[in-house]
Amino acid sequence: MANAIFFLILLHICTIISHKCFATKLPTSPKFTAILIFGDSTVDTGNNNYISTLFKGNHYPYGQDYTDRLPTGRFSNGKLVPDFIASALSIKESVPPFLDPHLSDDELCTGVSFASAGSGYDDLTTVASGVIPVSKQIEYFKKYVVRLKGIVGEEDAKKIVNGALVVLSAGTNDFGFNFYDIPIRRLEFNISGYQEFLQNMIQRFIKELYNLGCRKFCMSGLPPIGCLPIQMTAKFEIPKARKCLEDENLDVEIYNRKLAKLLPQIQARLPGSKIVYADVYKTIDRHD
Incomplete structure (x- = not known):
């Protein structure tokens, strides 16, 4: 079931990107120079292996x-959505974690994941777990750019x-x-106030990445x-009594509507940018 959901999310994202960014047909040659990933366990391809935290998938x-x-640090039985996207877009077969000490120059040039399982847009989310908040992931991206310039030169970097596709996936842990x-x-x-707080953080992060060259x-x-096992388990002591928490799901629907409305406004303020929204909620809800 999880594999089916991930495939449907991938298909949904690729459909949006292909419609908005190039042609309606998936490419046979790369339309993006690289893939750069920021976020939580949904897109962490192994960075938590290299930090001091209990949140590990190794x-x-x-x-x-x-x-x-063999386990790779991905919180999955196999590949994650970023790996499938990178493969479908002919960028690379899988996305390595930036913190991998054995990361090759060739791998770095076509993109990495900066994501960290347990992370969020709110720095407070990671205080207890010791994982990498999105704000620090962007600091790692700055180091990535420095290393990239050393490999290919400033102009090619x-x-x-x-030309890179930047994927951001976080917020659930917040x-x-x-x-x-x-x-x-x-x-x-x-x-409502916390939703706006997080979306102000998102605006700040997108603008910062834009100023660093991402488009x-x-x-x-x-x-x-509200349908995540951890949320249902926290509210229902008897396993058989567990059910989705509709109040939390409603909060998410409102958050997502606000985000979908906000992103075109951010794009309008950043000349040359293209920002697409991936509706993961509806993709999962339709095929649950």
């Missing part, structure tokens, strides 16, 4: 369907960053860790958080 049963059936389960942010925000963005909305 053990069984993770990786049982991956090459050699600029072309690679300008609501789960900071608002619903451990109500830290509820002390200062109501749900093509795919921004993922949130899934039905």
Whole structure:
């Protein structure tokens, strides 16, 4: 079921990107110079292997369907959506983590993941877990650009960053860790206020990446958080009584609508940018 959902998300994202960014047909040659990934466990291809945290996917049963059936740090039985997107867009077969000490120059030039499982847009989300917030992921991206310039030169590095597909996928942990389960942010925000707080952070991050040369963005909305096992388990003591938390799902739907409305406004303020919204919620909801 998980593989089917991931495939449908991939198909949905690729359809949006292909419609908005090039042709309606998936390319046989790369239309993007690289793929750059920021976010949480949905797109972390192994960075948490190289930091001090309990949030790691480098053990069984993770990786049982991956090459050699070995765990890679991906929170998945096999590849993640970024890997499938990179492959479908003819960029590369899989996306390596930036923190991998054995990352080759060739791999770096076609893109990496800066994402960290357990992360979020809100720095407070990562305080207890020690994972990498999106704000620090962007600091790693700056180091990436420096290394890229050292490999291909400043002019070609600029072309690679300008032509790269930037994928951002986070937010679930912000609501789960900071608002619903451990109500830290509820002390200062109501749900609408926290939604706006996070989306202000998103605006800031996109603008910062734009100022660093990025132009093509795919921004993922949130899934039905109220149907995540961790959320249902936290609310229902009896396993058989578990059901989706519709109030949390409604919050997510409102958040996603706000985000979908916000992104064209951000694009209008950033000349030459292209920002597309990936509606993960509806993709999962339709095929659950």
